Each structure stands twice: as structure tokens, then as C-alpha cells.
Amino acid sequence: MLKGTKLYSIFTGTCPVCQNESMYTSSNMYNPKKTQEMHERCSHCNTKYKIEPSFFYGSMYVSYGVGIAIAMAIFVIAYFVLDMSRWNIFWFITLVSVVSLPVVIRISRNIWINIFMDYDKEKARKS
Known part of the structure; x- marks a missing residue:
């Protein structure tokens, strides 16, 4: 229903361009070593996630x-x-903030990348 919208990509962590693949190497965001670990490119549409060096520092804001x-x-x-x-x-509030930290990190990264990239129906259809 929401596929094709920025909200879908933000809440699922999928590629912002094709929304066919997760951007993250691990679905378990509570593994401290893998919370921020991302694929370099989408295997479906070849979108490069890290647009420039230190791109995701903006997600801190x-x-x-x-x-x-x-x-x-x-x-x-x-x-x-x-x-x-x-x-x-x-x-x-302190407890919830600590427990939800990995969720906040991923949601923030998803919002940040979706500010700069848009869904492309043509790239989403490619097989």
C-alpha cells in the first residue's frame, strides 16, 4: 500500500530508489557491530548509498x-x-531512550538518505 512512498523506505529500511532490498547488512539492529553496517550499493538498481564521504553524519541532526x-x-x-x-x-524516558537507540539510529539514517533520493518506478521494475 505504501510502497513507492518515502514513508515505506523510511520504516522498512529499503533502498530509497527501488525499495526492493534492505540497505542494511543485518536485520538485527540490536547487534552493536552491525547496527550501522550498510551495503555499499543496492544489488537491484545499483544505487550507491553513501553519496559522499561522511554522508551519514547529517543523520545525527x-x-x-x-x-x-x-x-x-x-x-x-x-x-x-x-x-x-x-x-x-x-x-x-531514560530507559526508553537507551532501549530505542538502535531504532533511532536506523530511522534517522533512513530519513536522511530519503531527503536526497527519490523513488524511481523504472528502476524498481528492473529485474
Whole structure:
């Protein structure tokens, strides 16, 4: 349903151009050695993921926003829904932030590369 949109590529971690292959070498993002390990190129459409040296340093700015969004969502849920104390909210946000770090890293990289690349129907159809 969402295939062909940037959201599909962001949430699945697939090639932003053809969306036929994962950009990452490992599907387990909780393996610290493999969280950021990516293929150099898409085997389907030959798109080079690392456009220039240090390309993904820009994703650090995106990760800040994603992390703040998660922390704010946790705060709203903890304060208004769960009626937790401020001290418990602090520890809850800290715990969720640490546990979700690999997810934030990958989502941020996916958002960053999708800013610079667009879906191409022709390349997606190639076999």
C-alpha cells in the first residue's frame, strides 16, 4: 500500500530508489557491530548509498529530532495517562531512550538518505 512512498523506505529500511532490498547488512539492529553496517550499493538498481564521504553524519541532526519526539511522546503518556511522578518519568524516558537507540539510529539514517533520493518506478521494475 505504501510502497513507492518515502514513508515505506523510511520504516522498512529499503533502498530509497527501488525499495526492493534492505540497505542494511543485518536485520538485527540490536547487534552493536552491525547496527550501522550498510551495503555499499543496492544489488537491484545499483544505487550507491553513501553519496559522499561522511554522508551519514547529517543523520545525527535528524536523530536529535527523532529522540526528542520519542521523549516527548513518552512524557505525555507517562504524565497524563499513567500519572507517574516526575522522577519516575525521568527514569522511564531514560530507559526508553537507551532501549530505542538502535531504532533511532536506523530511522534517522533512513530519513536522511530519503531527503536526497527519490523513488524511481523504472528502476524498481528492473529485474
